[in-house]
Amino acid sequence: MATGTGRGRRFGPRQLLGIGAVIALALAVFPQFVSTYQTMLLAFGMIFAIAGLGFNLLLGYTGLLSFGHSAFFGVGAYAVAFTVRELGVTSMELLLLAGIASTILLSILFGIVCAGLTRIFFAIMCLALSQVVWVLSNKLYWVTGGSDGIGIKWPSLLGMFHYSGGGAFHRFVHDYYYYVLVIFCVVVVAMWLVCHSPFGKALQAIRDNETRAGFLGIDIRRCRLIAFIVSGSVTGLAGTLWVPLTGHVTPDSLHWPFSGEILFLTLLGGFGNFTGPIVGGIVYNYLKVYAVATTEYWQFVLGGALLLMVLAMPAGIVGLVSRIAARIRRKEEDRA
Numbered sequence: 237m238a239t240g241t242g243r244g245r246r247f248g249p250r251q252l253l254g255i256g257a258v259i260a261l262a263l264a265v266f267p268q269f270v271s272t273y274q275t276m277l278l279a280f281g282m283i284f285a286i287a288g289l290g291f292n293l294l295l296g297y298t299g300l301l302s303f304g305h306s307a308f309f310g311v312g313a314y315a316v317a318f319t320v321r322e323l324g325v326t327s328m329e330l331l332l333l334a335g336i337a338s339t340i341l342l343s344i345l346f347g348i349v350c351a352g353l354t355r356i357f358f359a360i361m362c363l364a365l366s367q368v369v370w371v372l373s374n375k376l377y378w379v380t381g382g383s384d385g386i387g388i389k390w391p392s393l394l395g396m397f398h399y400s401g402g403g404a405f406h407r408f409v410h411d412y413y414y415y416v417l418v419i420f421c422v423v424v425v426a427m428w429l430v431c432h433s434p435f436g437k438a439l440q441a442i443r444d445n446e447t448r449a450g451f452l453g454i455d456i457r458r459c460r461l462i463a464f465i466v467s468g469s470v471t472g473l474a475g476t477l478w479v480p481l482t483g484h485v486t487p488d489s490l491h492w493p494f495s496g497e498i499l500f501l502t503l504l505g506g507f508g509n510f511t512g513p514i515v516g517g518i519v520y521n522y523l524k525v526y527a528v529a530t531t532e533y534w535q536f537v538l539g540g541a542l543l544l545m546v547l548a549m550p551a552g553i554v555g556l557v558s559r560i561a562a563r564i565r566r567k568e569e570d571r572a
Contacts, residue, residue: 256421256424256425260421263278263282264417267414272406275413277521277525278518280521281517281522282416282518283416283420283474284474285513285516286423286470286477287309287474287501288501288502288512288514289423289424290305290468290469290471290474291467291471292502292512292513293470295507296513297443298442298460299442300354300460300464301358301359302359303359303360303366304346304361304364304365304492305467305468306489306490306491306494306498307365307369307370308339308342308469308471308475309472309475309478309490310373310475310487311342311369311475312472312474313335313476313489314386315334315337316331316476316479317387317485318386319331321388326392327391327392328391328393328480329395331476332476334476335473335475336469336472336473336476338472339475340468340469342472346464347460347465347468349361350362350464351461352460354446370487370490370491370492373490380487381486383486385484385486387483387484388479388483388485390408390480391480393411393415397411416477416481419477423473427510430466435459438454438459475489497520500516500520501517504519504523505519506552508551508552509552512553516553
């Protein structure tokens with residue numbers, strides 16, 4: 237698939253639309269052939285892919301490494317839990333609004349502080365701010381439930397689908413999968429448009445050469461602030477979608493290691509292209525789930541996967557596939 241940073245083969249709009257339609261159709265029929273558990277795993281994968289797309293707008297397109305994106309993910313999740321507990325809201329659409337609004341506000345506050353920073357200073361400031369949120373989530377236990385967290389019941393979808401009684405879990409997972417799938421497709425299209433817009437090109441110019449971008453008249457701080465807000469909001473949307481499926485949220489979703497997981501999945505798929513975080517989010521979810529189920533040393537498995545990726549696949553899964561495909565095309569051209 238076409239990359240977002242100008243590397244690899246480019247497809248036309250019709251080709252992209254056709255490829256996207258085939259992938260969306262495959263995802264739509266997936267639950268018809270697998271168990272409820274496998275359906276839930278792929279739903280989680282799409283949610284993490286959304287988080288990766290948000291994160292990659294900063295890392296891949298703006299050249300800024302953030303260690304604080306767990307704050308956006310976790311705040312989106314906690315906003316859902318608070319809205320359910322305090323206001324008794326059961327509509328998923330209203331919960332989405334609450335989660336998105338909360339993460340937009342947080343990303344604006346963080347962005348004002350961080351947008352003027354670069355390199356390690358930006359990364360450390362994001363980490364410091366996210367740690368403040370994590371500490372508050374632990375200390376304000378009468379609000380957040382502390383380490384016990386907050387549990388929620390399955391929300392209603394579109395005001396028509398309610399879940400209770402026997403078989404409610406299977407029905408909710410099945411319906412929620414398609415709910416997530418629709419939002420996932422919308423986010424992919426929206427982020428593709430952002431990344432390939434003049435604004436996206438400005439971000440790439442800032443990433444490649446900040447000084448020259450400034451000479452061209454690009455407002456660097458403003459562009460970084462907007463990118464930060466969009467990035468945090470999309471990652472927060474992922475957290476908002478995540479908590480109804482887990483039914484529970486704890487401060488772990490706000491802690492800095494979770495930011496590392498978002499970074500890991502982005503690197504796994506490949507941050508040098510648009511599709512990398514999508515592939516990385518889905519693959520990472522399966523890798524972690526089966527590593528945890530297989531061995532108590534699952535951290536070692538993930539660490540080994542990261543080491544292998546750095547040594548053998550520095551461009552990630554998508555980068556490796558693209559490189560192999562390019563070699564095959566060159567061989568075919570040489571034979572012709």
